[in-house]
Amino acid sequence: MGTATVSGKALPAAALLLALLVTGLLAGCLGGQAPERLPGVEVREYQGKDLSSVNDFRENSILGPQHVNITDYRLTIDGLVGEPRNFTYDEVLGFPPYEKVVTLSCDEGWDATILWRGVKVSDLIRAAGPDPRANTVIFAAADGYTTSLPLEYIVNRDILLAYGMNNITMPVERGYPFELVAEDRWGYKWIRWVTGIRLSDDPSYRGFWESRGYSNSGALNESFFGD
Amino acid sequence: MKRRDLQRAVGWLLLVLALLLAVTGLGITEYQVITAASFGLLGKALSFQLHSLLWIPFLAVLAAHLALSCRGGKRGKD
Numbered sequence: 001m002g003t004a005t006v007s008g009k010a011l012p013a014a015a016l017l018l019a020l021l022v023t024g025l026l027a028g029c030l031g032g033q034a035p036e037r038l039p040g041v042e043v044r045e046y047q048g049k050d051l052s053s054v055n056d057f058r059e060n061s062i063l064g065p066q067h068v069n070i071t072d073y074r075l076t077i078d079g080l081v082g083e084p085r086n087f088t089y090d091e092v093l094g095f096p097p098y099e100k101v102v103t104l105s106c107d108e109g110w111d112a113t114i115l116w117r118g119v120k121v122s123d124l125i126r127a128a129g130p131d132p133r134a135n136t137v138i139f140a141a142a143d144g145y146t147t148s149l150p151l152e153y154i155v156n157r158d159i160l161l162a163y164g165m166n167n168i169t170m171p172v173e174r175g176y177p178f179e180l181v182a183e184d185r186w187g188y189k190w191i192r193w194v195t196g197i198r199l200s201d202d203p204s205y206r207g208f209w210e211s212r213g214y215s216n217s218g219a220l221n222e223s224f225f226g227d
Numbered sequence: 228m229k230r231r232d233l234q235r236a237v238g239w240l241l242l243v244l245a246l247l248l249a250v251t252g253l254g255i256t257e258y259q260v261i262t263a264a265s266f267g268l269l270g271k272a273l274s275f276q277l278h279s280l281l282w283i284p285f286l287a288v289l290a291a292h293l294a295l296s297c298r299g300g301k302r303g304k305d
Contacts, residue, residue: 058256060256060258062259064259107275108255108256209271209272212270212271212272213272213273213276214272225272225275225276
């Protein structure tokens with residue numbers, strides 16, 4: 001009898017404990033804290049290919065790393081377009097993302113192979129309605145640096161405006177918020193801290209280094225001096 | 228010109244060329260510093276052009292310097 005009495009008291013207590021446990025679990029899952037997003041970890045290998053580190057770059061910008069205030073940041077697309085656009089950082093990230101493994105070759109003699117993540121420049125240009133006369137894309141950066149590339153190259157090669165490197169957000173030193181992934185072009189065409197994209201019909205436009213004697217094409221299979 | 232004077236002239240020329248090679252090399256990799264230190268005279272592009280030209284006279288003068296030194300050394304031993 002005594003045993004029966006103990007069981008009679010233990011049963012509601014166990015049920016109460018179980019109910020508390022379930023309630024606690026549900027509260028944790030449904031109404032509790034959202035999981036904290038931790039910083040990404042840099043990948044160093046992709047599809048069997050070794051990648052360089054985001055720290056494997058020499059600092060060689062004209063005015064040092066630019067600390068862009070992302071809340072005020074706007075990416076301007078203007079020039080020969082139907083409707084000039086000013087995209088916020090999040091609006092740019094709203095375009096379809098693409099990934100590519102591309103090697104940056106610097107004229108100083110070093111290179112770095114990175115998994116780049118970004119949006120197609122052609123998608124951004126398309127959103128502004130390019131004028132049929134446009135044949136050159138002029139890029140401008142937060143530090144006053146400029147460079148240009150043919151529109152045909154930008155479109156046909158699916159050139160990316162990257163915001164991620166090796167699965168992490170692009171570091172400030174590398175060009176946060178955006179760096180141009182000008183594949184098969186010398187490093188001085190890989191403009192960082194991009195703030196503006198202008199469409200032009202002037203293929204002879206020369207950017208910062210180009211106006212100081214560097215090649216305007218910047219093709220990797222040619223010398224970076226001349227033309 | 229005496230051999231000794233020629234050796235000295237070649238030695239000084241070699242020193243100048245070696246320094247120019249070093250400075251123009253730094254003008255490529257540390258162009259911000261070198262451009263500022265030269266008051267804008269030696270920029271990255273000019274450094275590149277000079278650096279890629281200087282190795283030819285540098286090697287020629289280095290060879291002359293070695294040849295003169297070796298011949299001078301043998302004569303000294305005799």
